Ligand code: GDP
Ligand code: IMO
């Protein structure tokens with residue numbers, strides 16, 4: 544089976560845990576979009592690993608992890624991650640890590656531009672400052688530098704020179720920044736080229752050959768449906784295709800080869816950065832859930848905004864991605880609440896929207912319409928069978944399943960592998 548894992552909300556749904564859980568059953572795990580803006584957490588034997596670029600399946604021996612052409616690669620982050628894994632006793636060699644020669648490279652000017660643009664803006668996006676937007680902009684502008692370019696010193700020199708000629712002028716004139724030295728970047732990145740070359744290959748060919756040999760692939764989505772450049776709450780989104788379609792364009796694997804899409808959803812909703820959030824809690828309740836669920840960004844450490852589960856959003860995610868089953872995460876965080884709300888519509892100007900609105904103004908001003916359910920008092924983190932869950936927790940899951948008209952195949956009640964309930 545070739546399975547795509549996607550976030551159904553605004554990222555941080557718990558994709559890392561699900562990827563790690565399913566990695567044992569596949570041969571390849573591949574990241575297809577985004578870059579080091581992602582922070583995917585895996586807990587193994589009580590130890591926390593946060594992956595920004597390396598696929599979350601790397602902790603499983605013998606599995607091949609790929610960074611596809613759709614990813615933007617920051618070599619600084621990549622080599623830190625490889626180094627940290629080695630220190631933790633995890634072998635990362637060229638047999639286990641494959642990087643697409645077509646992936647674009649993040650340079651210091653991308654990161655600084657990302658940060659300077661945010662500072663200058665009236666309406667900030669609240670980006671991670673990792674250079675993601677500027678790097679994808681260069682890709683679309685056809686001036687980006689790919690891994691393959693990096694490996695050819697002559698081509699790299701010409702492309703970097705060309706880029707800096709234009710970019711340094713913008714840095715100076717628009718942002719009052721001194722710009723970047725060609726020599727410094729060239730020397731530093733030639734060194735990265737030397738280190739990266741052993742991992743580089745045509746990952747599209749590699750994956751398609753694997754499929755021909757009936758190997759199984761897990762496609763690891765980063766971010767989430769509502770951070771997708773097309774289907775997200777634009778402009779408060781990231782710059783890549785975080786939805787299932789991105790798995791094909793970001794790896795060169797045909798849609799005909801994808802067997803299943805699994806959606807990952809938190810039992811409530813969170814968001815980092817700016818942008819509309821109809822079901823957002825009051826400040827004090829947000830603080831309570833944030834502390835209970837440790838809702839702080841895995842990449843930037845920023846506090847995550849928290850709110851009720853939003854069926855309008857997740858229904859849209861199911862539609863856009865073709866999700867046939869869901870993993871509901873962090874149900875344990877809702878323990879001890881008297882009441883739990885589920886958003887089933889948006890009210891705007893006396894009209895109730897039952898589908899996700901295309902108009903950002905509606906999303907910004909809409910008042911959520913809620914269904915209310917009783918909560919449960921028990922600590923559910925030790926429960927491993929669906930039948931042992933408190934009746935109100937079962938009712939909550941059943942209600943979600945009915946409203947979303949989609950099967951729930953996994954329920955997560957804690958961050959480790961074992962803290963998972965599998966449903967038939
Ligand atoms: P990702 O970006 O989708 O991989 O998610 P993150 O790793 O950014 O955030 C999810 C956080 O929730 C991580 O700290 C996980 O360890 C944690 N987590 C995952 N599943 C559960 C769960 O069921 N219960 C609790 N309490 N924490 C969880
Ligand atoms: P994972 O893969 C949550 C958010 C940022 C910001 C917006 C644009 O861990 O779920 P960017 O730096 O991408 O230009 O920022 O997107 N964002 C994320 N939020 N989880 C992520 O990744 C995110 N990656 C980007 O906070 O609002």
Ligand code: MG
Pocket residue numbers: 554555556581582583584841
């Ligand atoms: Mg994350």
